Amino acid sequence: MTDTTTERDLRVVVLGAGMAGILAGINLMKQGYRNIAIYEKADRVGGTWRENTYPGLTCDVPSHHYTYSFERNPDWTRHLPPGAEIQQYFERTAAKYAVNEIIQFKQEATAAKFKDGRWYLDFDSGHSDIADVLIAATGVLHKPSYPKIEGADSFTGDIFHSARWDHSVALEGKRIGIIGNGSTGVQIVSALAGKVAKLKHFQRTAQWIMPVENGYFSEQERAAFQDPAALEEAMQTELYKASVEQYTQAITDQESEGAKQLAEACLNNLEQSVKDPELRERLRPDHTPLCKRLIFSPDYYQAIQHPNSELLTDGIERIEPQGIRTRDGQLHELDVIVFATGFHADCFMRPMTITGRNGADLEDFWQDHPKAYLAISMPDFPNLFMLNGPCGPIGNFSLIDIAEHQWHYIEQLLARLRSGDCREIAPSHEVMNSYESKRVAAAKETVWFKGGCVSWYLDKNGIPASWPWNFSHFVELMSEPDWQAFGLEAPAQNRAQVAAELT
Ligand code: NAP
Numbered sequence: 077m078t079d080t081t082t083e084r085d086l087r088v089v090v091l092g093a094g095m096a097g098i099l100a101g102i103n104l105m106k107q108g109y110r111n112i113a114i115y116e117k118a119d120r121v122g123g124t125w126r127e128n129t130y131p132g133l134t135c136d137v138p139s140h141h142y143t144y145s146f147e148r149n150p151d152w153t154r155h156l157p158p159g160a161e162i163q164q165y166f167e168r169t170a171a172k173y174a175v176n177e178i179i180q181f182k183q184e185a186t187a188a189k190f191k192d193g194r195w196y197l198d199f200d201s202g203h204s205d206i207a208d209v210l211i212a213a214t215g216v217l218h219k220p221s222y223p224k225i226e227g228a229d230s231f232t233g234d235i236f237h238s239a240r241w242d243h244s245v246a247l248e249g250k251r252i253g254i255i256g257n258g259s260t261g262v263q264i265v266s267a268l269a270g271k272v273a274k275l276k277h278f279q280r281t282a283q284w285i286m287p288v289e290n291g292y293f294s295e296q297e298r299a300a301f302q303d304p305a306a307l308e309e310a311m312q313t314e315l316y317k318a319s320v321e322q323y324t325q326a327i328t329d330q331e332s333e334g335a336k337q338l339a340e341a342c343l344n345n346l347e348q349s350v351k352d353p354e355l356r357e358r359l360r361p362d363h364t365p366l367c368k369r370l371i372f373s374p375d376y377y378q379a380i381q382h383p384n385s386e387l388l389t390d391g392i393e394r395i396e397p398q399g400i401r402t403r404d405g406q407l408h409e410l411d412v413i414v415f416a417t418g419f420h421a422d423c424f425m426r427p428m429t430i431t432g433r434n435g436a437d438l439e440d441f442w443q444d445h446p447k448a449y450l451a452i453s454m455p456d457f458p459n460l461f462m463l464n465g466p467c468g469p470i471g472n473f474s475l476i477d478i479a480e481h482q483w484h485y486i487e488q489l490l491a492r493l494r495s496g497d498c499r500e501i502a503p504s505h506e507v508m509n510s511y512e513s514k515r516v517a518a519a520k521e522t523v524w525f526k527g528g529c530v531s532w533y534l535d536k537n538g539i540p541a542s543w544p545w546n547f548s549h550f551v552e553l554m555s556e557p558d559w560q561a562f563g564l565e566a567p568a569q570n571r572a573q574v575a576a577e578l579t
Pocket of ligand 1: 136225255257258261278280
């Protein structure tokens with residue numbers, strides 16, 4: 077039993093009230109931490125699901141697997157969760173677990189400095205705080221990437237990024253141009269096809285598209301899901317876990333059965349869904365499936381074949397006052413242009429400045445690319461832990477599940493600080509370097525590196541900045557910290573348990 081009388085009253089500060097920040101807040105409260113705060117730059121929780129509101133916004137993870145493990149949602153209306161329902165789910169969950177009470181909204185952290193064993197924080201409002209532990213739950217894809225296309229300022233219609241959707245612009249009867257065909261662009265085209273006067277989709281690189289069902293749950297099904305046991309059964313968790321494992325195996329081993337099955341499904345989808353052979357060839361990617369993040373879509377091929385839709389593959393020459401001119405010299409007159417051109421994937425906590433032990437600057441540490449030991453912690457930045465940090469697992473699976481595994485790991489580190497076992501936790505440079513060189517070597521074996529494409533998974537040196545091993549390996553590593561990596565002995569109760577098992 078833990079002796080709570082000698083526990084340190086740690087001040088724990090969480091940055092960000094998106095999916096991961098809410099998770100951290102709930103778990104900290106469950107574990108009896110009282111001196112906690114979550115700072116959020118916006119005026120509501122939700123992170124990416126608050127910021128993205130484009131038509132067709134959907135998560136490609138099966139609905140019932142896109143929830144916290146302790147707060148299932150029987151009320152999803154569809155097999156894949158619509159963005160608005162996800163946002164409601166997070167708002168509801170934050171309220172239910174009283175996380176809202178510890179969130180300070182409209183506070184964007186601008187600087188964090190480690191001094192005398194504590195983190196000194198500054199916010200854009202002028203507010204400041206001092207924390208023993210800093211949890212960065214600032215998200216991955218939050219800084220929109222605007223393409224450098226000549227003439228964008230000259231366009232006389234409406235023009236905006238998919239993550240900054242302008243809902244004051246009516247779309248009905250308009251000619252809309254969508255630039256980009258990642259998950260976002262594909263979902264927008266699917267949602268708007270047939271509902272606007274003309275839809276022009278500007279594709280630079282063809283994408284593999286995985287067919288997926290996205291029907292509505294019937295009233296009876298939703299009523300049945302109110303029973304947690306029935307919901308648990310319907311979730312087929314083992315099947316879901318096996319599919320995630322198969323997916324990560326396919327990334328690390330292109331000869332695996334899973335890789336072949338996924339490739340075949342994508343190829344069949346293209347061959348069977350697109351009737352016009354000329355259009356089919358323009359939609360045919362020249363890279364290995366999974367090299368870019370796979371697009372899951374039930375209806376994109378149907379949407380692009382709608383009489384009012386058009387796929388443009390000649391490349392964009394420039395934007396003009398009336399529309400987009402492609403390299404073949406044609407001007408495509410438009411009323412609205414949407415940049416579905418993705419995000420700067422290397423920001424994480426930045427642009428805030430982070431100064432660690434002995435003046436260590438995060439910008440220097442991340443000069444080459446953002447990195448962290450097991451995606452969670454960094455040398456010289458003690459007691460700073462990240463959820464969904466750099467080079468963690470990313471793919472067509474639930475990031476909530478990833479964050480829960482990471483939290484399980486982080487809470488064990490926090491317990492050591494809380495018990496007074498140690499004052500600072502960070503891996504050594506040797507541990508970090510050895511880990512990172514193994515990660516980079518493994519990353520060069522993945523389909524992201526070998527598959528013949530460019531994607532946001534790659535860092536500026538062209539190395540995949542992602543978890544390059546199987547999902548099961550991630551789960552195993554998250555089960556308990558390798559205490560030696562942090563210069564610590566295993567906690568006393570773990571040592572006693574090991575000794576008991578050996579006798
Ligand atoms: P993205 O995957 O990075 O795609 C950006 C698109 O914009 C690509 O098609 C890219 O073409 C194109 N592009 C960029 N600059 C361009 C330029 N100058 N000219 C022409 N085309 C240009 O971005 P995203 O679609 O927003 O998706 C980002 C990530 O968000 C996803 O991978 C996923 O992790 C997440 N997401 C998830 C879901 C979901 O269902 N769970 C939904 C939406 C987003 P190239 O391919 O040629 O570079």
